[in-house]
Amino acid sequence: MATDLSVELVAVRHGITAWNLERRYQGQQDIPLLFPDAEAGLLALREALADERFDAIYASDLQRCQQTLAWAQAVKEGVPLALEPRLRELDFGEYEGKVYDELKHLPHYRAWIDSVGELQIPGGESAAQLRERLDAWLHELAMNAQQDGHRKILAVTHGGVIRELRRRFETIHFWDGTVVQAQGRRWQLIYHTDEQGKGEWQCSFSSAVPALANAMP
Template identity: 35%
Template structure:
C-alpha cells in the first residue's frame, strides 16, 4: 500500500521528491495548551506511542529513502522512533525545520499571554506576514523563508524518492498555505501525515493532508493536540 492507503505503490516522479511531512508527537505542553516555539520540550508517553504508531505505519506503506527532522527534542525523538520502525535509517536534523520562535509567548497559555504580554499576543494574531513577535519572535515570512529553503534542498537531493521530514504545527500551517492558498485551514494533530510534492523550486502540491488513521488504532486520536495557533 502507498501512503494514502491505496493498494498499489505509485512511483515517485523523477522531477520531484515526495516529502512526507509529519508533525511531532504530543508533549505535556501540547496537552496543557502552552506555546512551545523553540523551547526544547520532550515528548510525553502518549507522544512516544503516537510516534511509534506512525513509524510502524510508514514502514509498511512506503519505502523511505531518508528521514530529516527539526533539531528540537520533540521532533527529533519522533523522527528516531520512525527511523527505528523503518529499518534504522539515520535521522538528519537541522534547525531549518524548527517551529516558529514565539518570543515572549513561549511557555505561556493563550489566555495568560493575552493579559501578561498583550503586545506579543496581538502580534501573533496579526494578519501581517512580516509581523515579528516581541522578545525575539519570528514573523511568518521569516519562518517561511527558513523552512522552504531547507525543504528545497531536500527536494533537490532526493528527486524520485520518498523522504520523511518531522517538524511542527506552525511549519505545517505555512506549507499548507503555500500548497492550498484558497482553502480553509485544517487541524494538524500530533503525528499527522501530510504529503507534499515540490516542482520547479517553489510549486507546492499537497497530495494528502491531516492523516491520523494510525492513531485511532491506539486510542490516542482524542489527545492528538490540534495544532492551532498555540501549537508547536
C-alpha cells in the first residue's frame, strides 16, 4: 500500500571560517570557525531558531558544524543528535586549501568548472558521488522519521550540500543555490512510498533561514 510521510527539513550552513574569508576551498578539511567574525551570523541564526523544537538533528562531523550547532542552541533534552559524515562538504581533493588564482590556469580545474561540478575532482569527489551519499542519508532520514515520528528535522552542514539539496528540491541551477554562512533553507517535504516500497522525496514549499525581512507572512 502506498504511503506518504510529511517532514519539515531545515538545513543551515556553518558559520564563517578564516578559509571562507580567504576564499579557499575547504572541502573536508577540519577548519574551525573564525571569531569574532562568525559571531554576528551565529547569533542571528540562534535567534531565528529560538522558538523552534526539532524532533531530530543531524550534523556534519566536522568541527565548524559542531561549533555552529552549539551556538544555535537547538539541541534540547531528549532530541536525538546524529553526527553524520555523509553531510560533509564535497571532497575537493587537490583543490583544498587553494584559491581561484592558484587553480584558474589548470586544465582539469577549468574542465571541472565547465562541467558545472559534475566531473570528479583530482583526489576528490564528483557531484554524482556527493548525490549518492546524500541519497543514502535522505533514505535513512525517511526511515528514522517513519519509525520514530520525526516531523521537524534540523541539519547543520556545508554550502555545497545545501546547494545540492536546493537543486534537488527547488529545481534551480546548481550555481544559483548558494547560501551564505550561518544561513540556510527550510523545505516542506513529502516522502512518497509506492506499492513496491520505493520512496521518493517531493518538495511543496521552500524558504530562507533566517526568514527574509521582506518575506510575506
